[in-house]
Amino acid sequence: MVRAVYEIEIGGKIYTIPFINGGSAGYIVEEAEEKNEPAAYIVPLSSGLLEVMIDLTTTEFALTKETQEVLRKLVRELHKKALSNDNEHVPRNELWFEVNSDWVSFSIPNSLVDEAVANVAKIALNPENWRKITVLRCPVCGRRVRETETDLIGIFPDDENIQILFCPEFDQRFRGQHVVAFKWDGEWKQPSYFYHNPERDGLIEVKKGSYDNVTLYLLYLEAISGDNVNFKRPNLEWMRAKILWKNGEPVGYYAYSVDAHKYPTLHQIFVRKKFRRQGHATMMLNDFLNSFPGTVLIEDPNEATQNLLVKLSLARRVDRGIESTGRIMFLPGGI
């Protein structure tokens, strides 16, 4: 049976709600996304019910809380009606519908679909019942991510007041998901915001919960996604860190601790790819050595750091790696 497409007029604009089979939803969603309009469609289910879907994820809007409440009430009433019509396919519990800020979906018998479209769709599709939200593109993979996707929001490890918006994409290189944005001063700021700051120059100590703390976290992610896969996150509960800035851009960082081990310890040095071979690592190592005259520990130095220690005569090459020339001691990794 070929069914007519529903047409709903809201504020002079005509919204069409086609009947489709499941496979063509992708096309409808893509088209809606291009126009920044909601995708609305009805899918016949094998149970004989019709699934009504109104999807706002294709827009920069979400349903207001009040509207969600109104819609829940309406959908519950429809559910009751469907049950009293003794439709054997209608599930008894209320799990058959979902109303959240991003979409409304429910399945309904044929006999009630006109009423459902006239009431529920008309409210959900009305821009007066929406609020503007932030939709961001993942800087790594380009996926659209909505701030309303609460299961993608995490807490910044060094400060619970800072939220992180993640991308749904899982990526082994980052030991998890891509970072899309941080909630900073009440606004979602993307990683690039923490990589450009004309007020920063030279080596700057990172304070917990600060702008630089976010930069440090991003530099760490950059490090582990490249050739420093063994780095652990610089944990400011017990570590300290300094970021080297040049013309308002972060060059790299070094992480150290003062009291965690017998001697002051250098845990990591990282220089971003485009700033390498310009003496920045030497400069950071010297800053650490000058801050702590006397014996210091170097944690599990990687190849680059080993070369640096040899260059500065703090270590010499031996058969398997390097050994100290006196001032430094090595701390095995994984501590």
Ligand SMILES: [Zn+2]
């Ligand atoms: Zn992504």
